[in-house]
Amino acid sequence: MAEPSVHNIIVTGVGGQGNVLASQIIATAAVNSGYFVSVGETFGASQRGGSVMSHIRISREEAYGPLIPRGKATMIVGFEPLETLRTLIPYGNKETGVIMNLRSNYPLSVLVGEDTYPEIEKIKEAIAANSRFLVALEATELAVAAGVPVGTNMVMTGAFAGAGVLPIPPETYEGVIAGLFGGELLELNLAAFRAGLKAIAADQDLAGQRR
Amino acid sequence: MSFLSLLVNEPGRSVLMTGNEAVARGAIEAGIGYASSYPGSPTAEILGNLGRLAGDYHFYAEWSVNEKVALEGAAAASFAGLRSICIMKPNGVNVALDSLASISQSGIKAGLVLVVGDDPAGHSSTNEEDSRYLEKLAHMPILEPSTPREAKEMTLAAFELSEKIKLPVALRCVTRVCHASGNVTVGEIAGVNRKPAIGKNERFITVKFLHALQEAKLNQVRRMADAWPFNRYAGPENAKTLVITAGASFMYAREAVKELGLEGEVGILKLGISWPLPEKTLLGRLKTAEKAVFIEEVEPFIEENVMHLAAQHMMDLYPLQFYGQKSGHVAGPSGPGIGEMNPEIVAMALAAVCGVNYSPPPGCDESVKKLVPKVPQRDLAFCAGCPHRASFWAVKSALALDGRDGVVLGDIGCYTMGVGRTGFNLLQTVHAMGSGVGMACGLGKLADYGFNQPVVAMVGDSTFYHAAIPALVNARYNKSSFLLVVLDNETTAMTGHQPHPGMGKNAMGEEVVRMPVESVAEGLGIPVSVHDPYDVEGTTELVFHLLQSEGTKVLVLRRACALIAAKGTKKPRVYVDQELCIGDSCGCNRFCNQTFSCTANIWDVKNNKAVIDEVVCNRCQVCVSLCPRGAIKVEGGEQIG
Incomplete structure (x- = not known):
């Protein structure tokens, strides 16, 4: 299939999960591959438990604006199930691909007992019914297993890189990561990135959906 | 990206930068000698980066105690002949305004650029202020970049302009420029030979007779504004519908026109300078237009000033119609002049003005509701362990x-x-x-x-x-x-x-x-x-x-x-001993979870007992002292208190 004129990728999650770094790695890999890239980020709420979203727009043709219009996301990378669903509702369409971390992070209203957190299976069902594909993975557990409990973002970046949405090889992402960390920290982050790559490669559903 | 992109010394190379990084890079390329700021979102990262690079490029950078002091320091460096940059959010302009209004009257020597990061929608602000009204009040030219790339280039141009007219110049960015990232073409970082000094006969004094000179300087900018290289027009010649826009809104306008398929009939005039207005450019385009549509954030600043200009040329422009916040056509969900622009708001406005059909995609809300009736909102909260x-x-x-x-x-x-x-x-x-x-x-x-x-x-x-x-x-x-x-x-x-x-x-x-x-x-x-x-x-x-x-x-x-x-140190593990926690029969009403409501104190629904989310917990141990049953325990590391 020919490459679309613009890839509209949304990285979504909760403040403190490292979404901004993940979006910057994806965006830098694209710039280093010769694309025009625009990223719109809202990190005012970062670290304070609010919803955090990065819009990444990647095009061979021209620079787009920093906000993806409603219904036009081509890909959603969700670090948290509820945030993934919240983002899909306005921005997704039946052609949107979704990669989602299964680890929940409870909103204050759920903690204090005013709301209940929706069942994960229902969230998955709702997303699957309204997208092209859903790959759900235990990214936080994979990060812990790789020795970096805070490396969920790297696992998710690896999963995105391996999903083949962009014609950019994993080595390009790894090169960007190598520019960010040194020594042991680099090894740990690369291990988390590769854990994400491996998890997505093993996903049979995605293999069938790949275009 | 990040800090590293600021160090790239390969003129002509395209690198990913945030708008904030781009402004910092522009300041370094312009050869600044002084930078000052008080941290405020969305501009806090500009001085953060400049502070880290000050040693390498031999300029001075400080976090000042507040914005007024920051501006005064930067102005003094300008008086001594150093290019200076001062960075703040709109609330900071409120604080610095007394000095700002005076400094623009006394005049300056080396270029003085005031970077203001407005925050439409108040993503990280208590209020939503359009600082352009204050910058106009202070008799400053206002420049508005649309992208990180322009932010860098305009920073360089702002120093040139400021030096030419001896006025401080405002570089007005919005969150969607400051916190956006995009391709930025880096230029040369020239070595600068600075010898700051104030001549024996130089004076920088605020005195009322300088008001006339201040106005004359602004008139000089008014004449230069038509040639400002960051004004752009895209669309057919003699377009009947003319969009007038600036800043990030330009990007949304461009996308909306394309979405509606109106490229053949709607022209977009992007102003790179929103005060003083490029009057000849505007009047030239308005003369052939029948409809003018204003797209800007937050309040109708350009709209008011252009309508004022049009009133002076009423006979030439008749029967031109104006559409924008004043007419109610350009309005987000909370009404005109409130919140951010986005491609859908612009598309809805243009569709109404041009008489074409458009409604934003409805999303999958209805379908999702059948499975997940409510998606709980996420209120901001103190971090775990705060x-x-x-x-x-x-x-x-x-x-x-x-x-x-x-x-x-x-x-x-x-x-x-x-x-x-x-x-x-x-x-x-x-x-x-x-x-x-x-x-x-x-x-x-x-x-x-x-x-x-x-x-x-x-x-x-x-x-x-x-x-x-x-x-x-x-x-x-x-x-x-x-x-x-x-x-x-x-x-x-x-x-x-x-x-x-x-x-x-x-x-x-x-x-x-x-x-x-x-x-x-x-x-x-x-x-x-x-x-x-x-x-x-x-x-x-x-x-x-x-x-x-x-x-x-x-x-x-x-x-x-x-x-x-939480960084770096080996911390003890904090956990709930579920043998001791007696759940809802305790009478504490789930204190750790529902009352103290630390985001790490979650509830184990299966066992109906408290549990700690160890990925979120920052090991502060405060809940240990507050649990009435003493059920929260600490293991390993050093205990606090």
Whole structure:
């Protein structure tokens, strides 16, 4: 299939999960591959438990604006199930691909007992019914297993890189990561990135959906 | 990306930068000698980066105590012949305005660029202010970049313009430029040979007869504005519908026109300078147009000024119609002049003006609702382990013990969230930096007139230095009675952990003298106590005790921001011993989870008992001391307290 004129990728999650770094790695890999890239980020709420979203727009043709219009996301990378669903509702369409971390992070209203957190299976069902594909993975557990409990973002970046949405090889992402960390920290982050790559490669559903 | 992209010295290379990085890079390429700022979103990262690079490129950079002082320092460096940049958010312009209006009247020498990061929709602000009205009031030219790429190029051009006309120039960015990233083409970083000096006969004096000169300078810019290289027109010649826009809104307008398929009939005039207006350019396009549509953030600044211009040329422009915020056509969900623009808002406005059909995609809300009836909102909350949560709980408990309906006045910082659930809804006022302390001064004088409630002002450490000190002097001088609680988390946490005068470190990473809050208070002769808020019981007793006496008192609650404390060190594991937790039969009403509501204290629905989310927990151990059953335990590491 020919490459679309613009890839509209949304990285979504909760403040403190490292979404901004993940979006910057994806965006830098694209710039280093010769694309025009625009990223719109809202990190005012970062670290304070609010919803955090990065819009990444990647095009061979021209620079787009920093906000993806409603219904036009081509890909959603969700670090948290509820945030993934919240983002899909306005921005997704039946052609949107979704990669989602299964680890929940409870909103204050759920903690204090005013709301209940929706069942994960229902969230998955709702997303699957309204997208092209859903790959759900235990990214936080994979990060812990790789020795970096805070490396969920790297696992998710690896999963995105391996999903083949962009014609950019994993080595390009790894090169960007190598520019960010040194020594042991680099090894740990690369291990988390590769854990994400491996998890997505093993996903049979995605293999069938790949275009 | 990030800090590293700022160091790329390959002119012509395209790298990914945020708008903030692009402004910093532009300033370095322009050969600045001085940079100053007080941290404020969305611009905080500009000086953060400049501070790290100051040594490499041999310029000076500081986090100033507030925006007024920041501007005064930058102006002085300009008087001495150094290109200077001063960075702030709109609230900072409010603070600096007195000096700004004067400096623009006295004139300057080397280029002085004021970078203002407006925050449409208030993503990280208490208010939503359009700073252009103030910049116009201060007789400054206003430049508006649309992308990070333009932000870098316009920073360079702003220095040239400022030097040519001897006025400070405003570079007005919005969040969607500051916090956006895009391809930026880097230029050369020239070596600069600076010898700052003020000539014996040079004078920079604000005096009323200079007002005429100030106006003459603006007229000079008005004549130059048509040739400003960042104005752009895209669309057919003699377009009947003309969109007039600036800043990030231009990108949305372009996308909306394309989405509607109106490229053949709608023209877009993007202004790179929004004050003074490029009048000839505007009048030329308006003469052939039948409809003018204004797309801008936040308030109708360009719209008002263009309509004013059009009124002077009414006969030439008739029967031109105007569409925008004033007509109600350009409006987000909360109405005209409120919130951010986006491609859908622009498309809806243009569709209405041009008489074509458009409605934004409905999304899959209906379909999702069948499976997930409600997607709970995510309120902002203090981070797990945040010392503020403990401080607010202690103050709340002390006020309950006191029983006289104590009033709590808030301020600007992370702890502003004390208006909400995470701070137990304790704060009853929030306005501007330091304003809670000034208001406490007022309430603290009302006892003689029948006001019998105790008064507590809560302010952060960085805000204390920024604007609370004059109010504290006032309190002591005028014998006002209140308790000032300084929430000292040893950093400027809200904007990304910048240093302040209490920390012993400056913007360039140098060790400097510490000025602890208690020393300042002692110097004013005000009684001051210092306590650790993680000791909730001790803090509660102390606050209660301090509320029982007259006079101005200061309590410093000192404990490092949990996000900084969590880094690097080996911390003990905090866990719930589910043998000891008896769940809902305890009678504590799920205290750790539902009342104290730390985001790490979650509920194990299966066992109906408390549990700690160990990925979220920052190991503060405060819940250990608060659990009535003693069911929360610590394992390994060093215990606190």
